[in-house]
Amino acid sequence: MTLLEERLKGSVRRGSIPVLETKRLVLRAPRLEDAKAIAALANDRRIAENTACIPNPYTLSDAEAFVENANTGDQDAVFVITLREQTIIGACAITPQDQAGELGYWLGVPYWGKGYATEALHAVIDHAFTDLGYAALQAGARVTNPASRRVLEKCGFQWTGVGLYRIRAINSSAPIDRFRLERGIWSALKDWRRARKVTS
Numbered sequence: 001m002t003l004l005e006e007r008l009k010g011s012v013r014r015g016s017i018p019v020l021e022t023k024r025l026v027l028r029a030p031r032l033e034d035a036k037a038i039a040a041l042a043n044d045r046r047i048a049e050n051t052a053c054i055p056n057p058y059t060l061s062d063a064e065a066f067v068e069n070a071n072t073g074d075q076d077a078v079f080v081i082t083l084r085e086q087t088i089i090g091a092c093a094i095t096p097q098d099q100a101g102e103l104g105y106w107l108g109v110p111y112w113g114k115g116y117a118t119e120a121l122h123a124v125i126d127h128a129f130t131d132l133g134y135a136a137l138q139a140g141a142r143v144t145n146p147a148s149r150r151v152l153e154k155c156g157f158q159w160t161g162v163g164l165y166r167i168r169a170i171n172s173s174a175p176i177d178r179f180r181l182e183r184g185i186w187s188a189l190k191d192w193r194r195a196r197k198v199t200s
């Protein structure tokens with residue numbers, strides 16, 4: 001494949017990433033002009049130490065590389081999360097792994113504790129099951145990260161066990177709680193939420 005074909009393939013894939021809207025948020029494909037805002041938020045140990053791949057310190061070139069590589073894999077779906085007035089507050093991604101979608105996410109510290117992660121994940125999970133056709137989703141949270149665990153539980157994920165995973169920012173491995181959400185559970189929870197809205 002020539003360089004031009006490679007670039008075209010990337011741009012076609014980027015174009016196919018939809019814009020997901022929630023009550024307070026917009027999720028869209030990252031753009032190069034987002035890199036500065038992404039770097040400013042992601043350059044924080046509290047984020048890096050709770051994710052597998054985010055380095056610390058996290059520089060503008062790290063953010064540019066993140067944007068350049070986003071959505072270039074055949075089945076990757078990488079989003080920045082913004083407020084409705086377009087301020088970038090974080091990012092999330094679904095990547096295929098072990099015949100399921102692996103979910104990763106982070107928010108800038110000023111935006112923690114407002115329900116944004118749960119709201120964003122609901123939209124990404126709906127997209128993964130409805131449009132991307134996944135049969136199951138998986139995610140991990142460090143055993144020392146109760147906020148992430150709670151987000152996953154609020155989205156219907158169930159604990160499946162503990163594993164040891166490499167964390168780039170600490171240059172070491174750490175125990176991670178693993179979670180899984182099957183399509184059937186997601187669908188039942190959606191029906192339940194819909195019914196509750198109708199009757200309340």
Ligand SMILES: CC(C)(COP(=O)(O)OP(=O)(O)OC[C@H]1O[C@@H](n2cnc3c(N)ncnc32)[C@H](O)[C@@H]1OP(=O)(O)O)[C@@H](O)C(=O)NCCC(=O)NCCS
Binds near residue numbers: 047142151
């Ligand atoms: C994990 C993270 C995404 C959560 O974002 P958030 O927007 O604050 O999450 P939400 O507000 O939607 O939900 C957080 C939940 O955790 C709970 N929580 C927060 N800190 C907690 C703690 N120390 N102990 C127990 N529960 C806690 C909150 O009360 C809330 O639950 P509730 O709605 O039942 O009250 C954010 O903290 C983050 O980016 N962390 C660093 C990166 C990371 O951990 N990524 C996930 C692993 S890939």
